[in-house]
Amino acid sequence: MxxxxxxxxxxxxxxxxxxxxxxxxxxxxxxxxxxxxxxxxxxxxxxxxxxxxxxxxxxxxxxxxxxxxxxxxxxxxxxxxxxxxxAAEPYYYRNVNYHWNKPDVSKFTDKTFNGFHRSNGDVGTANYWLFIPTVFCENRNLDIIKESLYTNLGYSVTDKYKEYTADILESYKNGEDIHSLSISINQPTPQKEKRVFKNIDGIKFLNHQGGCGGTRQDSEVLSNLLAAYANHPNVGGITILSLGCQHLQSHDLVENIKSKNQNFDKPILVFEQQKTQSEEFLIAEAIRQTFIGLIELNQTSRKPAPISKLCVGVKCGGSDGFSGISANPAVGYTADLLVALGAKVLLAEFPELCGAEQNMIDRCENETIAKKFIHLMQTYDAQAHAVGSGFFMNPSPGNIKDGLITDAIKSTGAAKKAGTSPVVDVLDYTEPATKPGLSLVCTPGNDVEATTGKAASGATLILFTTGLGTPTGNPVCPVIKVATNTQLATRMSDIIDIDTGTIIRGEKTIEEVGEEILEFCIKVASGEITPKAVQLNQDDFIPWKRGVSL
Known part of the structure; x- marks a missing residue:
């Protein structure tokens, strides 16, 4: 360069x-x-x-x-x-003898992280109890339970806004001017020492709009997604709330969960509203029995694990003209380090590989996975064209304003997040990553749908690059925000974790920043650093209905 x-x-x-x-x-x-x-x-x-x-x-x-x-x-x-x-070149499979120059990983060979070891050999970077509704009808009940548990168990981060609203109300009642009443933006979020259960990082809720009223295929895809989250290494226990009459039946979901892991041993609590005496009883019992489960889950603790046990998703959102120059190549170098250390790396967002397809195909380890990638890409793009769109229409107004004026420009820069290692597998939506190395995961480019899908495939950390700023997070997978420029990192410091603007200014190399990002990942995986999205309970979750979503 x-x-x-x-x-x-x-x-x-x-x-x-x-x-x-x-x-x-x-x-x-x-x-x-x-x-x-x-x-x-x-x-x-x-x-x-x-x-x-x-x-x-x-x-x-x-x-x-x-x-x-x-x-x-x-x-x-x-x-x-x-x-x-x-415009982009056509792509096709060709027999290429791809050679990868592995990075020097001597600094990291003996490093470990402190994670939560599961019985199937997976290691989580966090320890969550997960609430799952089988249908959108249970969302309100989940909201009530969430408010009760978050407030009393020390996981809430919204108290400062309640206090601010109370201040406005008090000033209004006293006849005071409220136009200049401001909140202190530097108020600290609750600290870990306030938690009742020290070894439980959070209680998470997968509110969604599915489970009934759509196609049976939608319910099946949703079941696979929810089952994947229940089996996630960062999840230690599950509470399922079901109405009773919906397409996605609770017993089918439980069977799906266990079919993905024959030795599944996490506690599962199931509550069927149409079989209980009242909504009040359902909520009370869900709280009481979950509390008992939390007591048991709190007995687990972090223990050392090799870096090879990490599964890191790489994602970009709110991209700008610097994304493919600073943050994405730096994260790509981190990805290469992880692969060289035996870890898993997941690259998703298929609409944002438009123009980078040939590079990905040439890096596939064999013809079978290369042709699976081609099939998924062509099928997805055809669905988009069928409704008058296409991958070429992917750049948003914000992307264009900041220099990404064609999808191929955006995509070739976005693909830099994947580094240069061979592609060992191609996964359809919700398929689990099983092979060490780089896997491609079919998801939309939509920030939340992509992170939702990446976690379903097993990501235990997500590196999320942004040039414009986005607060996206995930319920079960800690999301680390990487800014492409220092102006953004300074202006939105409440949501940004890492600044790669030093690359733009020529102060540091891509390799130096890539190593710093890996060091940060190890600390997050060990619970030593809590990313901003996690601090803010930015628990975004949107299932992909396999319709056209770009």
Whole structure:
């Protein structure tokens, strides 16, 4: 990679440069053996052309086709949606002898993390009790139980807002001006020492809108998803609430849970509302029996485990023009370190692999998994086209505003999160990751649907890169937020854990930051650091109904 302070070329084949800071019209650009002046103002994170290109000419970035010109463009002009549209090369299976240069992992060979060891050999990075409704009709009951348990057992983080509302109310009653009444944004969240059960990291609730009223296929997919969460290494016990008459029957869910692990030994409590004497009795019994289960689960404690026991999902959301330059490559290097240490890494978001398909196919260890990837990609994209959309329409207004103007640009930068290791497996939605190494998981690009699916495949940590900022979390899998730029990390410090802006400024290398991210992961996996999304109880959960969701 060749770079200068103010702009950078990501691959020697590229015919565009990326602005690392705002550049002004008329500013001289010195590139290789020539100089030229910018024709337009170039905002930071955006791209400009380094030669004239005729209409329908190829735009190359990251060394691959990412778009075509809509009309002739001139050297030094700004690349934008008015002069470029999405384009990507066709992809296919070819027999490639892919060679991976493993990173040096000598710093981490003897390192361990302190996790929760499960009877099937999995090791969790957290210890949660999980509430699962079989149908949306039970969501209200879950909300009541959640409020009671969170407040009394020390897991609530909302007290400061209640106190703030009480202050506003008191001022209003006293006839005082409330227009300038502000909250202290630095109020600390509850500390671990306030918890009643010291070895239980949380009680989590999978509220959803499924289980009945849709297709039977939707209920089957939901059952597989919920069963995967019950079997998750970070889950130690389960309470199931069922209405009784819904498509997804509680006994079918329990059978599904146990079918995924023949030696399943976690406690399961099941409550059927239509078989109980009252809603009040159902809620009270669910609270009482769960409390007894929590007492037992609290007897477990963290113990050392090798890094190979980690399963780390890599995700991006609220991406910007720096995502493929700083945070994603740094996380990609972390991914390579993890794979070299024998751990599992999961890359999902199939709509955000549009334009990066050939690279992924060439990295597949065999033809079978390569063709499974091709099939899933083509089937998914065809579903999108059938309703008048397509992967090419994936970039959001925020993405475009910050320099990601075609899906291929967004996707080739997004794929950097996966590092460079071989692809050992391709998993459909809710399929578990069983092989050490990098696996591709079929999910939407939608932040919550993707993290929901990644956790279902077994991710025990998720590294989530963002350039614009997003509060996304997950109920059972700690989500670590990695900012692409320092401005974001400073402005949204309440949700960001790691800043990779040092790469943009040239202060640190991708490899140095990648190693720092792995060190951070080890501390999170050991319970020494609690990521911001976990502190805020950002427990986002959206099942994918396998309709078109981009």
């Amino acid at each position: 060749e770079s200068q302070k103010k702009y950078i070329q990501l691959d020697e084949k590229d015919n565009v440069l990326v602005a690392l800071q705002d550049l002004q019209k008329g500013q001289p650009i010195h590139w290789k053996n020539e100089s030229f002046a910018l024709i337009d103002d170039i905002p930071a994170k955006h791209k400009f052309f380094i030669n004239d290109i005729d209409e329908d000419g190829d735009i190359i970035m990251y060394g691959v086709l990412v778009g075509k010109t809509q009309h002739k463009v001139l050297k030094g002009s700004w690349m934008n949606t008015e002069n470029v549209h999405h």
